[in-house]
Amino acid sequence: MIQQLLYISQAPHVENIRLACEAGCRFIQLRVKNESPEAWLRLAVEAKAVCDFYEAALFINDNPGIALKVQAAGVHLGLNDLSVADARKILGPRFIIGGTANEAAHIRKHEAEGADYIGLGPFRFTTTKEKLSPVLGLDGYRRVLAEAASPLPVLAIGGILREDIDGLLNAGLHGIAVSGLITHAEDRKALVTGILHQLKTFADGTVSYSR
Template identity: 50%
Template sequence: MYLALAQRVKQLCETYHATFIVNDALEVALACGAHGVHLGLEDGSIAAARTVLGHDKIIGGTANTAAHLQQRVAEGCNYIGLGPLRFTNTKENLSPLLGVEGYRRLLYGQPIPIPVYAIGGIGTEDISALRACGAYGVAVSGVITQATDKKNIVHQFNQSLYGSLTDSR
């Protein structure tokens, strides 16, 4: 079931020139030819994923503390998903909530050599503050899947992130 869904999503991503990262499932990422995989702290070894996927695929990892950030850099992640900002319905076992102040404490002025994306309960109203703290970008899911007008919410995120540079698709 997950593989069939992943294959459909991959086709959509190809149509729209989007990067496709599979969450928590290395085998599915490999089988469907995804651009990469994102692994939580309990989802397996980054080194093992790199061995399986090779160096041309993207591997991201979750972090919630300064130690996790350092760990993910040392493991060779291509990017880090840091969070959660606030409560989200898309995860059952949430790490401690960071809030904007937590992002500021963990990111502002810190030399993290890979992109750090804010995750967990993010709305368009959070983007400016998160970027000011040092977040490279955001990763969202629930706010889009739960929206009645998905196209509009995606447009709002694009406007918040990129301003007038957004594609009007």
């Protein structure tokens, strides 16, 4: 079961992951860019150790091979990464696979290839992601979700603030994926506790990602 709050790490990755886990996050995505394969694997091993200590699930961004090597919970794939179908061939049925989407066609493609969840965005402009797709906003989310009509859990991503959460959930999203919101919080524990409570107040506040 998932509490629909996914933390996406920023550098320094391992320390920020530790702080997020300490604050109560139990779903962590290691998002590494512009590192050598050796450095990426080393970060993944260290991140997995931290997540294991806190009983948190670790997801590796873009790299099924590393997810397999460190026995992460799963992998998250961007629009220009390996396909969900190809990642499934590498990982098999046990691993959770998520895919990024910016429009309904992306969601339908990921669903057809066996994805377990969708990260839909960006909600608004964010500096944490290169080559940003068109910003959706609440109206865009409503439109894309209606067009896709998918049963997959869909998480909002991209520049999300605490005050956005109720609107996103009311628009049909199942949860949020955030980075800077938690990384730069003065009181991470209070913020994470409040967000998890906020998510649980919705009738669909817990979604099973079990395969």
